[in-house]
Amino acid sequence: VAIIMDGNGRWAEGRGLPRSAGHGAGARAVRRVVRAAPALGIGTLTLYAFSSDNWRRPAAEVATLMELFERYLVTERETCRRHGIRINVIGRRDRFAPQLLRSIRDAERATAAGRRLHLRLAVDYSSRHAITVAAGSLPRRRRCSFAEFSQRLNRAVHSAPAAPDVDLLIRTSGERRLSDFLLWECAYAEFVFTRRPWPAFGRRDLVRALEEFRSRERRFGRLSRAV
Ligand code: IPE
Ligand code: IPE
Ligand code: MG
Numbered sequence: 001v002a003i004i005m006d007g008n009g010r011w012a013e014g015r016g017l018p019r020s021a022g023h024g025a026g027a028r029a030v031r032r033v034v035r036a037a038p039a040l041g042i043g044t045l046t047l048y049a050f051s052s053d054n055w056r057r058p059a060a061e062v063a064t065l066m067e068l069f070e071r072y073l074v075t076e077r078e079t080c081r082r083h084g085i086r087i088n089v090i091g092r093r094d095r096f097a098p099q100l101l102r103s104i105r106d107a108e109r110a111t112a113a114g115r116r117l118h119l120r121l122a123v124d125y126s127s128r129h130a131i132t133v134a135a136g137s138l139p140r141r142r143r144c145s146f147a148e149f150s151q152r153l154n155r156a157v158h159s160a161p162a163a164p165d166v167d168l169l170i171r172t173s174g175e176r177r178l179s180d181f182l183l184w185e186c187a188y189a190e191f192v193f194t195r196r197p198w199p200a201f202g203r204r205d206l207v208r209a210l211e212e213f214r215s216r217e218r219r220f221g222r223l224s225r226a227v
Pocket of ligand 3: 008
């Protein structure tokens with residue numbers, strides 16, 4: 001399952017609060033959803049927390065997001081370790097502050113034995129950048145299978161372990177676009193869009209999205225089973 005966690009700003013503005021309050025509430029929604037995921041049969045959960053294009057936002061908002069992200073890693077590390085949740089930050093790593101980079105490595109190391117849930121937090125993530133890096137890693141003039149390319153793509157974003165393709169992609173807050181998220185990995189993903197803003201998203205919304213997913217017939221190019 002992958003989620004584009006959108007709508008923090010609008011949720012806050014609708015309440016007369018600063019956008020930063022929306023991001024704080026968004027972090028609490030992350031905790032709720034991560035806690036609920038393993039029991040719902042989710043093996044890999046990839047959360048879009050900060051896109052490479054989000055660097056274009058005002059510096060103060062970027063700083064708030066980076067602080068929240070680091071605080072999340074530090075405060076959740078031990079809880080995740082105890083619950084078998086493996087934390088993994090995917091995306092670029094060449095533009096983070098050194099302290100944040102250390103917190104990322106600490107969280108990944110501390111939770112590396114987790115097997116109940118692979119929690120991937122996409123930060124400074126751009127799918128097109130990742131695809132470009134993976135393509136650049138290909139040996140010249142040799143054919144490459146989809147499986148091998150997927151491996152290279154996982155390596156390009158520091159996914160450890162490599163993650164499978166996305167089955168279900170959820171985007172909150174009404175927008176219906178990918179915003180440069182997991183383009184290759186969503187080749188056959190089912191999309192569920194909800195109007196609910198991310199800070200208001202909870203276990204029940206996740207269950208509803210999974211039910212919607214289960215009700216769909218995935219054909220992968222074949223004929224319908226009903227034919
Ligand atoms: C999602 O909420 C969080 C990030 C993109 C970091 P937004 O901040 O995009 O909230 P809206 O879309 O402006 O409401
Ligand atoms: C996508 O949301 C990135 C995250 C949710 C982290 P944005 O709010 O940045 O996307 P656009 O700009 O509306 O496409
Ligand atoms: Mg947004």
